[in-house]
Amino acid sequence: MKAVPVSELTRRDTRISLLIIGTLFFIFGFVSWINAILIPYFKIACELNHFQSYLVAFAFYIAYFVMSVPSSFVLKKTGFRKGIMLGFWVMAVGAFLFIPAALTRTYGLFLTGLFTIGLGLALLQTAANPYITLLGPPESAAQRISVMGICNKGAGILAPILLAAVILRATDGQFLQDLAQMTGAEKEAALDGFIRRVILPYGVMGVILAGLGIAVRLSPLPEIDTEHETDAVAEANAGKTSIFQFPHLILGALAIFLHVGTQVIAVDTVIGYAGSMGIGLLEAKVFPSYTLAMTIVGYLLGIVLIPRYVNQRAALCFCTLLGTVLTLLILFAGGNIRLLGHSADLSLWMVVLLGLANSLVWAGIWPLAMDGLGRFTKLGASLLIMGLCGNALLPLVYGYVSDLAGVRSGYWVLLPCYLYLVFYAFRGCRIRKWTR
Template structure:
């Protein structure tokens, strides 16, 4: 078996970069497909807002439940085999969408989403450290940024492809338009909608299996972290527990808040659009993803040349607070905001509240890459365990969208975005002070 070490020539990284780039595209496509899937299944399974967001919750909770088991699998199988296994699990989850759609059993959709999330868990666990180790440490940040752009680019493409392949003749359908039909017409249209889900997901499963087999026999070199782990273990530290680093623990809480509001921005814009009667509501996640890509590009250009990570994090959190506060106040009949920002480019205009939800993507983009280096600073040989704790922060994507759904059911979809204000406030606290705290 070929092993990749620090002495591997730089020119040999093109194959790993190409393969890992493909995987990051898969991450983004499968993850942000939820933005279209949530409002779609709300119609098909006749769900409340809270129930519909269980689709996202079951997906993200897999990261927490399966993280430790998947790390054990990774140690047993190696990185390349683990990545292939992850693709296989995602394919299995996609296959389960067929019987779930035919029977319209919401519980089957939940199981399928959990399996897809489990596959992504092992893919993320294997590919992220691999990405760092396939080249020089000095260029690792550039590699991660490139992968982030691929990930969010796939997030833009996913709802667009979903709209074409799954919606087809149902383009423009909303929960309101379905509710206006007679009982017989409604039942017929809902079943037709459900049936349209089968072949695209089976096709995706076949593509993932082919990719898994190709990856298994691709010659992707293994990486050996044992030498580095031994070196880190020999470092002296005055700390006896990873929990004795306040800036790390607060960083985990910050990522919990961040992933939650990121998922809310990406997965609820379709729900909001459907409730407000916006045409093509199921593809609105693409707007949020476009602004996330813009945020990544701004980060690449501005950090650290013109602005520090901490300052960019402060600006992002402040923008999130402002947007979340104004969403309930805006007129859903007005499109002035989008007309000023992008309407002159010929891009379709959106109601002002929906435009602000899309702009949350810009506020969210830089949080993940800014928090990680701040949270891991000075951990020494606790770095690996600190990284594992930070990954657990992904649980925010399972918990906070459900809370949003409850708020939306009780107070209204626009008013529900106020629950994200404390989350952005905590991110702001971490940017201003939390990352500097070294003692409890």
């Protein structure tokens, strides 16, 4: 299919494109946020410490670092639709790797499967995010990204609950108590049976992902021309030969790195933090969904307010400041609160509220960082996608600090992240030329 400029797309083409990309974002969310259950699950089944268990997030998200720049060249060669199809097929291979991993209870093979899923997802994200930025006026890009975010986080709410319903049992509380008393072959057999519960859901997921690749290939999703610039953009970029000549993009990639790291820490660590307060896994499994629900609340506010009442940069400034305040409350606030049927320390609910603080950060950074890239759009998008490896590294830092000083002290990792995000929101996004 021939690539067309965005200005030549009909309203019908735009709506179809948004619907298909919204479906992609739902898949992104389902596959990504399911890790919130896998981390404590593998910690039990493979007998891991905190640091080792967060290798789940590392293996999954480090793939973005490896694949992001190659993704831009793949998309340039294949186009968006064929690239998306390949991304789904790579993810399907990763899902199928869970079957031999579970049969042998090999943690390294699980991590290989997660890494492979991440490779495919990096290709999908590199294709999908520029679409949303380009399909409409730049000043309302955050609004469109918020709609996609609802698809993403809505899937994220469902994913941990659905996986937990499949792999966890009402009797697992007693099972874990009995497991603590087991030794030798009896314990190995019990853990083997426990880990094999992931075979069915990941086998089904692999089949669905392979089918989605074919469906996208046959869909009417149009190819968008990002290689030709408008006169104004071409004049502004006339002397530029590298994406490193766009400071707002480079600083934005670092902002994405820190933002996604804070986001995944808020979601993937909340079960472990609840466990430190004596809340069992069967009860704590819903807390990631609470955090993601707060993110959806933020997205809904963004859809209503941006750009009619608040511009996307102002929303970014507010969210980054809120994240800084909530981090301090996590570290220093105390007192038991009963809410939604749970009795927990106030600081746990502050972790949940980080979902609200994180909601419009991605939607704010992406259009600001991509502004005016012109022919550098695909490569710039791949650089921002590379920033998603923050999901891989920052949870490991959190896990390391948690092993040394406790799970609550691990949240100190968030403070410098939010402080940099405040800098980017207020100043960094406006820097268009490197100066000494």
